[in-house]
Amino acid sequence: MxxxxxxxxxxxxxxxxxxxxxxxxxxxxxxxxxxxxxxxxxxxxxxxxxxxxxxxxxxxxxxxxxxxxxxxxxxxxxxxxxxxxxxxxxxxxxxxxxxxxxxxxxxxxxxxxxxxxxxxxxxxxxxxxxxxxxxxxxxxxxxxxxxxxxxxxxxxxxxxxxxxxxxxxxxxxxxxxxxxxxxxxxxxxxxxxxxxxxxxxxxxxxxxxxxxxxxxxxxxxxxxxxxxxxxxxxxxRLKSRKISTRECPVLFESPLAAGLLGAYVQATSGGSLYRRSSFLVDSLGKQVFAPHLDVLEDPFVKRGKGSAPFDEEGVRTKPRKVVDGGRVEGYFLSSYSARKLGMKTTGNAGGSHNLTLTSRRTLPEDNLPEMLRMLGTGLFVIELMGQGVNYVTGDYSRGASGFWVQNGEIAFPVQEITIAGNLKEMFMGIEAVGADTYNYGAKTVGSILVNKMKVAGS
Missing domain, CATH: 3.30.2290.10 (PmbA/TldD superfamily)
Structure with missing residues (x-):
């Protein structure tokens, strides 16, 4: 000190x-x-x-x-x-x-x-x-x-x-x-x-x-x-092309996968919950993610980008499991939002602290090539555009670009497509999380494989 x-x-x-x-x-x-x-x-x-x-x-x-x-x-x-x-x-x-x-x-x-x-x-x-x-x-x-x-x-x-x-x-x-x-x-x-x-x-x-x-x-x-x-x-990404409209599995590159975790935080944050403007209202104790998934919050990571000894109100922070086996174990609450909900603050005035999403199925060798093999034939997304997330309903629609994957191998780059789904179904449909972890701000997660989404192309 x-x-x-x-x-x-x-x-x-x-x-x-x-x-x-x-x-x-x-x-x-x-x-x-x-x-x-x-x-x-x-x-x-x-x-x-x-x-x-x-x-x-x-x-x-x-x-x-x-x-x-x-x-x-x-x-x-x-x-x-x-x-x-x-x-x-x-x-x-x-x-x-x-x-x-x-x-x-x-x-x-x-x-x-x-x-x-x-x-x-x-x-x-x-x-x-x-x-x-x-x-x-x-x-x-x-x-x-x-x-x-x-x-x-x-x-x-x-x-x-x-x-x-x-x-x-x-x-x-x-x-x-x-x-x-x-x-x-x-x-x-x-x-x-x-x-x-x-x-x-x-x-x-x-x-x-x-x-x-x-x-x-x-x-x-x-x-x-x-x-x-x-x-x-x-x-x-050179020689990118469009693909025809279809339904297929989608693999989110790890920096984008952190955005899916961010959507979960937004939906379980106090302001969204007490205004009842979230698709995850009253989700405490309920199954929201696939059963093999956990989310940990640790504000005490040395040099962590989301580390803090206390939140913006001076409330003590502490490590906790916010999702256990896919079930919601805790929200993200300030003193004000906690009182509005008749609950106790979780020390999250100002946001979340060093979240890590993990799967109990992930093996050390589950790098990106292995995740592509698990994807099989489908879309590997490396860029998203637009803000098409409706937190009231969970509807999700974003412009995207990435690669079409055939039999576990990248076949060609794709662009000018839209991926769509509903976050409730997407969270439950997460089949795998890669060992290719990436830290994006206060969130750390590997690539995420979602079992199916709608892909709108030509």
Whole structure:
């Protein structure tokens, strides 16, 4: 923790102690005005983003921003305001603004801070090793981006165009507290390298992209590896064609499979449930996935992209099994949504924490070629377009491209098709999950094989 503090002091303009003082000043003024409860959070972020295209520098952007957010409760009335001015006068004016909003807002009987017994205490806030600042200059970042794009161009003569490559280094820290006794904060970082090459010419052009993103820049894939893999993906899509309309099994590449897990989270999140705008309303304890599937949530993964010692309300987080043998064991609830449902918060204000979907059938050798063999004859999807998911009914319809697979082998690339189904049937129809796991944000999952979907083509 002490090493993190020294690193943070070297990177940021504002120290943790400064933020503590700002938060305490805001809370004290809220009490003085007569607030029943109040919360405050001070934060600062800074970073560098560099982009190049066709061997030339395009943009260099540096960002540094700060904010103090105040939430005030007058009984069950809530008001919120924020400022980027950290002077005492500005803080008091911001608290006053939040207080005035609360006084004239309609009363909500479940509005309020978390219950005292849900709040993470200092000894329950482990150091999750989330902060690894990257002391990279704009010249160094540009060099990495150029190497990444150059590796894509060098892969094959058919790649002579690009949408560009980029390098990003981002760091932030915050401190928050509220009148129910919570105090806490930490620093974090997120760095990335990306590229989007274009293969072919004219009507035959195909693009693809790849990236590497990590908390610690030393763990990023090399720019050459990112560039080559993105190029290989674009090349594989050349001479794509349409296929006729049919029903067939569909294999979702692992980055897209994370999107299916994300759809499940959306459908079992508090806001969707208490508004009854989800196809999984009242699903607790019920079979939603195929019986061989489990979903784990672990907020304490070291350097995890979804790791957090507490949620956005200061509620303690904990590892749990949210799906066990296909049955729903837990929702994703904040204090507010939990009260609306007559339940307890699950520590998910702000979202889920490091979800992993696994199958009890998966073997270590179930890599992508093995998953294609399991698919047999059907569609392997590597790109989805559009937002065609109806969370009220579960209906699913997305533009897609990928590969037609015949007898377990890729036959040819396909494009300009639509895949459709219903998420209820798709979840129950998951036949296999690959060992080719990929971490996409806060979700980790292998490729997913769904037994049947409608494919609309020519």
């Amino acid at each position: 002490e090493n993190n503090k020294r690193r943070a002091d070297a990177v940021f303009s504002w120290r943790r102690e400064d933020f503590q003082e700002l938060v305490e000043t805001a809370l004290a003024h809220a009490r003085k005005l007569g607030a029943t409860d109040a919360g405050a959070e001070a934060s600062e972020g800074c970073g560098l983003s560099v982009s190049v295209r066709k061997g030339e520098l395009e943009t260099v952007e540096r960002n540094r921003d700060k904010s103090l957010g105040i939430t005030v409760y007058v009984g069950h009335r809530r008001g919120n305001a924020s400022t980027s001015d950290f002077s005492r006068t500005a803080i008091e004016q911001t608290v006053q603004a939040a207080y005035d909003i609360a006084r004239f807002t309609a009363e909500d009987p479940v509005a309020g801070l978390p219950d005292a017994d849900d709040i993470a205490q200092p000894h329950e806030q482990p150091d999750l090793d989330l902060f690894h600042p990257w002391a990279i200059t704009s010249e160094q970042a540009a060099e990495l981006a150029l190497r990444c794009e150059a590796a894509a161009f060098a892969t094959d003569p058919r790649i002579d165009n690009s949408e560009g490559a980029g390098v990003s280094a981002q760091q932030s820290h915050f401190y928050s507290g509220h009148t129910r006794g919570f105090r806490g904060g930490y620093a974090s970082s997120r760095h990335s390298i990306s590229v989007a090459p274009i293969a072919g010419k004219g009507d035959e052009m195909q693009r693809d992209a790849w990236y590497s993103s990590m908390r610690n820049a030393t763990e990023l894939a090399s720019p050459e590896a990112v560039g080559r893999y993105a190029a290989e993906r674009a090349l594989a």
